[in-house]
Amino acid sequence: MDIIVCMKRVPDSAAKITVAGDAKSIEQDGVDHVISPYDEIAVEKALQLKEAHGGTVTVVCLGVAAATKEIRQALAMGADQAVHLKDAGGNRGPLEIAQALAGVIKGRACDLLLFGKQSIDADNGAVGVMVARLLDLPVVSLVAQLDVADGRATVHRQSEVGTEVIEVTLPAAFTVQRGLAEPRYPKIKGIMQAKKKPLEEIDAPAPAGTMALDKLEPPAAREGGRIVGEGKDAVGELVRLLSQEAKVLS
């Protein structure tokens, strides 16, 4: 089984994010980067499937030159090869990213195409399903369980309303979420082998300029809470404020 996983380089969730002087990017100084956590889960799941069924795992990353670090990380975890779509800068919306990814995936052997359900920086949750559409593959999003047998995948799609159990014929695409697999720590031997594994570097197509980033602002500082009263007597006022002012109760 040949598996392709798309993964993105994102700032570490523990990093302190500040907007840079140009008001269009984030300050890179002192910010660690990682594989976006949901993508990392997808890499782990791909490796587990390969260990159980044989085959290959290829990671594809559209990202700046420095993303080789995250790509090597995936190779150290056990992926067989990687494609680095080198991004020279500029803005791309989800569709443009999806087009670039679909462009390099097309024509490669692929029974299973995996994505994280969303990246933890842009949070669009759009690229995975778009790539699947562009490649004409069936796609299931928000997958929390995935089993493969006889050319079919049985997946659990988990959302707020409950769990859907879906069967799909392969090849197919999935966007995955927490609970699917626990990413492994790269092992010493894996890390040492990583630098010898094939890493194909391709220049990403220049952004078409359909999307421009105007301005980046940090979220407004949260206002302090308000004490509306004490004990039972406060309940009436609290309910009124929650329904009329905050509009979280109806």
Next chain:
Amino acid sequence: MAYESPDFFALDELLTEEERMVRDSVRDWVEERVLPDISDHYLAGTFPMELIAEMAELGLLGAGIDGYDCPGLGPVAYGLILQELERGDSGIRSFVSVQGSLVMWPIHAFGSEEQKQRWLPAMHRGEAIGCFGLTEPDHGSDPGGMETKAKKTDNGYVLNGAKMWITNGSMSDVALVWAKLDGRVHGFLVEKGTPGFTQQQMKHKYSLRASDTSELILQDVEVPADAIFPGVSGLKGPLNCLTQARSGIAWGAAGAAMACYDEARRYVAERVQFGRPLAGRQLVQAKLAEMLSEITKMQLMNLRLGRLKEAGKMTPQQVSMAKRNACWHALQIARTCRDMLGANGITGEYQVMRHMCNLESVITYEGTHDIHTLILGHKITGVEAFR
């Protein structure tokens, strides 16, 4: 707030991508697997046995050995592993140092082909644990005075004597016991369960509590002829092993110092006394500045030591300086940090006191501070002062 590993002189830039990746993998593992439970193990006086399989899975055991299924990792990456492990606890790092540098390394360097085949892959997988028996009740700094003796018999050797303060001693499947045969020191591999061989844990330690420290008693222990190391005789056998392990201790001690410094730095940023955070006080800042300077010096020394080792140019005296300097300053830093945390600093909620107590062992074993002073003194003056 997450751990921020001090790197004031941007030494990260001097590491290869592979070295950084190894370090980061171990750092994450320590954060998630060692730190949550280590305080409980420390108080209970138990080694976290459940972590052995995980460390083996990561490939940390004998990671520097080349061949026999071991990865053959370079000295800087190996040092970084030990630094990160000791950021967790000196007991965890000691386990790995003994297994890798004091047992696997000598088997690889001095053992027979059969001994290597038999032990190295199994020890790398964590299926066999080893210990290094040099120190005796009456001979610590002066191992040449050892009383443990081996006698040749028709089938092999018979060993008599006692070893003390032996890390991993009780849990070991194989003990590397140094004993005198016709007055010359030789290494013998003694297996658990051999009649007359007792492994007994030592209790009532105030230091290195999350580590198995044991006594080995050898009473007419018969070992086969192939239990002896064919490749070495004399004190240079054990001393060469110690050079390996000591270079790792320099890295480890730096890791403990980094853990303490980072904890104190975070603590004083939040702790308010007399109306403002302690971090804004000159006395506190002086301590932080001093500690960060010493940590940076340790890191520089360790990195250079690793590069010298890589190039085959490292000398035992350089190792002595690095071990001595790192342990001394790590211990001072741990004590200072303990103080900076006030009463909280004596509890298991924080790491400083555990590191502080651990470092009392680390500055003692593998050559005490003063023994390394004398080694350096000998090198500088050409005059031996210890005898």
